[in-house]
Amino acid sequence: MAAYTPAALKTELNERGWRMTPQREILLTTFQNLPKGEHLSAEDLLEVLREKGETVSLSTIYRNLKLLSRMGILRELELAEGHKRYELNQPAPHHHHHLICVRCNRTIEFKNDSVLKAGAKTAQKSGYHLLDCQLTIHAICPTCQRSLLPV
Amino acid sequence: MAAYTPAALKTELNERGWRMTPQREILLTTFQNLPKGEHLSAEDLLEVLREKGETVSLSTIYRNLKLLSRMGILRELELAEGHKRYELNQPAPHHHHHLICVRCNRTIEFKNDSVLKAGAKTAQKSGYHLLDCQLTIHAICPTCQRSLLPV
DNA sequence: GTCAGTGCAAATAATTTGCAAGACG
């Protein structure tokens, strides 16, 4: 869970026998320049890149979102039903969790260091190498509780 | 997060304008009779039911897995990449979290009451009605760390 | 009796894959 420069990414890729490519650098910097609290789906990313005048094919986006997540650089979130989203996996002071309304998908980010520590400790105790640790709370927000619609 | 009898499920369904059906009861009891630590996908469930000689159509399974999750009776987990699985949402002493190896998908369940409490408190503080609270840790297991395969 | 719920088959959405061409180390 550390911040990455393109050079650091290249080093880490090379160590594992992969290559640095312009597409991978674009993805990394795009996530780094994202406003705090924003997370993108594969399609969103395609759109954002198009607006910036860059093009990376959708397959390449999918391939690299998965790769970067498995390296621990991105984290994969399922905030809205059936829509996977990604964000930078940030180190301790910025690390956060999500509280999601299952009806309207309104999402609140919150921090909790003790949860993060509990996660790190659990992974370590079993000899696992930690990549990401996320507490996801599914709930119904005050507004949706008041609505008359069932579920 | 409470244990349900078919009668209690019926009551809760009726309160919200839904109906009890044999299919819904079958799903509930199937999850209740599941060996501890097992979680099923929609397809798995179809298979399990077929073995028991019961039939519920796949669409009905999908519809009700979602309904029961949104009622807080089941919890939806993404343990293996791209495969949603479901298990009974159990009350406090049995409530647990998951540590998952992103390479081989080996999953360890663990308990942590303070995480559960932190989740409940967070939901309450924002006026959300809690349905489920899950800490998911993505990591690489000892065996996969030793393997030579990159990522 | 009415309307929610079901099963079927067809539709949709997200993601993956095969392959030829291009580019990184």
Add this chain to the structure above:
DNA sequence: CGTCTTGCAAATTATTTGCACTGAC
């Protein structure tokens, strides 16, 4: 220079939906 990576188009997979029929309340 070998082979990892890309882009494209086609394939696959999971999940959803329309509709006529059935059954719960």
